[in-house]
Amino acid sequence: MVLFGTTLIVVTLHSMMPIVSGRLKSETQQTGTRIMIFNIPNTEHNKTHESLDDVFLDEPALNSFKSLEFYASADEFSRNTVAESTDMHSVADSISTRTECDQINCEGKNIVHKEPEMDENLNKVGCDGECIINSLDNTSDGLEDTSSGDPVVVTHLGRVRGRTLDKANVFYGIPYADPPVGDKRWAPPSSVSPWTYTYDATFPRPACMQVCAGEFSRMCPPKVSEDCLYLNVFVPVSINLSLPIVTALPVMVWIHGGDFIAGSASKPLYDGRFISNYSNTVVVNMEYRLGAFGFLVTGKDPESSAVGNYGILDQQAALRWVQENIAAFGGDPNKVTLFSESAGAQSVCLHLMMQSSEYLFRHAAIQSLPFSLPLKTRWDAMKLGWDFAKLTNCSAFDLPCLRSLSSHDVLNAQVKSGSKIINPFRFLEVFETWGPFIDGELIQEQPITAFQTGHWQSYKPVILGTTSEEGVTFVYSVFNRSVSTLECVLYTAAIFKQHALKILHKYIPFYQNQDKRVMLSQIVTDYMFLCPTRCSARSGVRVGGAVWLYVFDHAPSDHNIWAGLPFCYNRTCHGAELPFLFDSAPSTNFTLTPQETLLANRMACYWGTFAHTGDPNSRREQTHFCTQQRLPVWPRYTAPEGWPILNLTLPSHPQHGDRDHFCDFWDRLDIY
Incomplete structure (x- = not known):
């Protein structure tokens, strides 16, 4: 069981799973595992303790999870379950995670896990x-x-x-x-x-x-x-x-x-x-x-x-x-x-x-x-x-x-x-x-x-897009140390509830890193930004909208862009495109390579051309400066063309989709 703030998570094995060297193993035959989550009052006695950093579930153990059960309160839990062998008051002695981390600010993301003075x-x-x-x-x-x-x-x-x-x-x-x-x-x-x-x-x-x-x-x-x-x-x-x-x-x-x-x-x-x-x-x-x-x-x-x-x-x-x-x-x-x-x-x-x-x-x-x-x-x-x-x-x-x-x-x-x-x-x-x-x-x-139902001004041309690693900023700001597989399972279960097993089975085979912040970051990117943006873009197209979709996939070479956020070095974090879009390196004391300068110039021209004509590809009213940038074609986002997008990177190029198999998965879950 895990106590985290006002949330209690109970992990119960229907048959015992031995713990060997701090790792939850699954060699023994099991009939199933239940994860139960419910809120409990926040009292002075409900203190959290340090996490057991090296405890994690390997993939066979994860595969043994048979059900996830969720309860709104401890009373509902007691009404719906038989007596468990686990003592409810020993929660704090099992596994828990921190309730506070460093205060970090990134473009307004003030993450505070304790009441600040x-x-x-x-x-x-x-x-x-x-x-x-x-x-x-x-x-x-x-x-x-x-x-x-x-x-x-x-x-x-x-x-x-x-x-x-x-x-x-x-x-x-x-x-x-x-x-x-x-x-x-x-x-x-x-x-x-x-x-x-x-x-x-x-x-x-x-x-x-x-x-x-x-x-x-x-x-x-x-x-x-x-x-x-x-x-x-x-x-x-x-x-x-x-x-x-x-x-x-x-x-x-x-x-x-x-x-x-x-x-x-x-x-x-x-x-x-x-x-x-x-x-x-x-x-x-x-x-x-x-x-x-x-x-x-x-x-x-x-x-x-x-x-x-x-x-x-x-x-x-x-x-x-x-x-x-x-x-x-x-x-x-x-x-x-x-x-x-x-x-x-x-x-x-x-x-x-x-x-x-x-x-x-x-x-x-x-x-x-x-x-x-x-x-x-x-x-x-x-x-x-x-x-x-x-x-x-x-x-x-x-x-x-x-x-x-x-x-x-x-x-x-x-x-x-x-x-x-x-x-x-x-x-x-x-x-x-x-x-x-x-x-x-x-x-x-x-x-x-509104986008899915057409309750928006769909006759207006729209550019939609994300960076390729939006979630890094948020996950690493909240979790300032590595996250084990077990912790990752618990967080995912708490957030996604009955959908957690499907999500974990989808992502864990692709992310074998011991530090599961990498996987959590991609889940946040896909669920919060990339995939619902794709879904909204397709919904817009279906109601007759003119849509252009992009992904910004270039990690800025100058780390000064990420002052105070070292976890964003060599990554395409939330906001990575902004110094390029505004071409504002002269004002911000950032240094761009010649290739990055070209990317910045092209982005300014795409957006500017869109402002002129409602089409980022139009050459009709391009400035002489923009003509010199030789903009790659940015295809309109349509089904007959295979849903093409523009990858804003070095060099920029059109492509068919980005992480489509993950976005297809999220679309099927239908939980945006």
Whole structure:
């Protein structure tokens, strides 16, 4: 039996299996094995002990598993089973795994397995209203202003002055909504009032509030604040904004990722100058409320409660700003492409599902979307919100009290309430504690359900894709030491329940490594990202959608891309494509080889061409720069052609499928 947090797993052999030298052997005849899983109360006596690292099941032992039984509670277990020879109170003396690991942050993946002591750290940072952090990840790129005169445009709200840098005219920190502070905290974004002066858009504004203390500070923006609803605009340097615009350019709007709790539009990684200049597009990216500030739900009545999904409404407000103002920057409001990765890709998918967003864009590129990660139900979102409110000593239905909290208090309650539900046997929770929920109005169903049923804007061309090793980041962040086969079996059983045996039998023959993190990483990649993306792409095609599918399969040569994440060295982890897509090595101090530079140029051109025409292959409006890159053909994803995809690697090439036999297996399980 295994005790893990609030989950008890009982492994019972119907006949004895001898243990030899710490290895569970299966030489003796067995009639079967039962794995029973149920929740038990979390008490001071339910402490975990160190794991038995060298205990693992060999394949014959695994084959002896005959059934997996699951119980919702200890009472249900006792009602449905006969007395077992195993003493229930000796669980902690058998096998257990750790309940905490190092706090690791990767693009917003704050994995915390114990309730952190945030008060002291937050006070050190001074997060009451604003946080200012010195961060090597967000230093200035050092590029000098090369213009003799700053570009000035006239928007519907007033004049805006930007900067001309070496690749683009840049306008930083333009407000698209009023600051969401005071009575506007936990309220939909409100329109900005016009100004009569020339707005200074020559420097970035703060990112939205996020945890900027201890281990979290490493990935934080230089400055965060509740006053954060700003966006940036990048215009090709060849466009003279002082003259009338003759031909409007396509617009590419980036929504940053970060698990809906972290990240920033102004991160150097997302520097839009290069993709804007190379592809002749106007690039926009925006900040939006994160964590509890953006997604707290305490009730249904907006007069007395936080009703959630504010971060998605912020994005929608930024897209409306684009419709109303982008023409002043040379952009075409009728030719807007959304593109994003991870949590940002989830956002793009939601806008594809939301009727109120339909007129705001024309194409979508969705990168590394965890389709199998379900959005919270209203009940789940409200339960988290009530835990949050309890920690603040405010009633969940006392919005004035909640709004009176300092930013420090909100962040502190956000971290503590979120860490309560983290449980490695509910592994999927490490992906997303705070985020959008199905409210029945703005968001009506799960994204993968919408794709499968055609309840999305399927007439819009879509790019879909993943990296080849998405799961490495998450598995190795949670498990900071090797995982034995036995532990792997238990984790898989806890997560996938009655499907666990089939999954283990499918994967174990292919992954004989003693450290089963390798296998778990591939299971996460396949189940969460790669295979449901393929399934959604095929569903989109069946309802008449134009879809292009890719897999990014190149491990970056410069390990600095993975600062603080050594397990991603020589791997294609979650987010590996981003320095290439933005071609942002000059801003991020990464070094690309000549072959990698070609890959980066080609990616910028594929996405830019897609923004121009809705087809990444079109040569009709390619820039001279993109023509020089000699882009390999990216076939449209269709059944008659054998479902071809583009492998973005060195060199890039089309191919028929990626891990299709594994994805066929997951499709048959039908558990996305």
